[in-house]
Amino acid sequence: MTSQSKTGCFRQFADQMRPVIEAHLDRYSRFGRGCPDRLQAAIRHGLLAPGKRLRPLLVLSAASICGSSPARALPAACAVEMVHAYSLVHDDLPAMDDDDLRRGQPTCHNAFDEATAILAGDALLTRAFEILAHDVKPSELAQRCCLELAQAAGACQLVGGQSDDLAAEQRAGDLATLERIHERKTGAMLVASLRLGAFFGAARDEQLSHLSTYGNRLGLAFQIVDDLLDQTGDPQQTGKRSGQDTQRGKLTFPSLLGVDASRRRARQLVEEAVSVLSSLPGDASILISLAHYVVERNH
Ligand code: IPE
Ligand code: IPE
Ligand code: MG
Ligand code: MG
Ligand code: MG
Secondary structure, eight states, X not given: OOHHHHHHHHHHHHHHHHHHHHHHHHHHTOOOTXXXXXXXXXXXXXXXXXXXXXXHHHXXXXXXXXXXXXXXXXXXXXXXXXXXXXXXXXXXXXXTTOOSXXXXXXXXXXXXXXXXXXXXXXXXXXXXXXXXXXXXXXXHHHHHHHHHHHHHHSTTTHHHHHHHHHHTXXXXXXXXXXXXXXXXXXXXXXXXXXXXXXXXXXOOHHHHHHHHHHHHHHHHHHHHHHHHHHHHOOHHHHSSOSSHHHHHTOOOHHHHHOHHHHHHHHHHHHHHHHHHHTTOSSOOHHHHHHHHHXXXXXX
């Protein structure tokens, strides 16, 4: 099968759902009286710039595979994207990766200023939980989503992984350390996206566990490819500067294993992710196709 046909099913789903997700993100990022215009503009700059929307698409795919209509899960899909967008705005700050290009546009602190970018990130993170608490019904489901997302975004997962990523700069590190960083800074949010979606379909524990394993392998593969794109990608396509990881002395897959072995590892992880899906009762074709897209992507 060609890579185009392997990824076609996901691409079709993404083309159909992305405009719906983006219309909701647009609505959710209009704040009422009290929010300064410049702050709202910075929030929308970070959020509405052309991202792949992979995490909200994972929420909607998991909802669908577990028997819920994807539309019911849209607030959760937007909440996850808001946390992700905040993490990017802060990741790019001078105190972190110090990047000037994101999603093909100046990073938030470059387009505005550093304080505004920090505050825009704070507002995006907070808004995510407001959306879950307000728009997910019934309230027990809202609470479950809040807990799952808070844990994935918190000190032991995303934030902890980011902290260790910075601590590992310019230092020798091993594969186990690197995988633990990637699993937390990137993988945890992919796992949470799938689990949130599955909650809408009232998935059983076994289904949740299979989706979590799929998300874990997918997350690791996704970050390996992100590391590869930093070395081999075209900024016109990635919308990010290339070579930043090398310049900052980041611990990455290609720096440890080289390009070819990293690509092989990503492909192997995707095969592992896909094989877990055969145990799920629903139609997993979108998630299978999405996994192939993750390793074949050029942005
Ligand atoms: C970038 O995420 C940050 C990582 C976790 C590697 P994406 O590659 O999903 O970025 P967008 O959302 O499409 O801009
Ligand atoms: C960031 O990883 C992961 C996040 C939690 C945002 P990177 O620092 O490699 O992401 P990019 O390459 O800047 O998008
Ligand atoms: Mg980073
Ligand atoms: Mg970065
Ligand atoms: Mg990167």
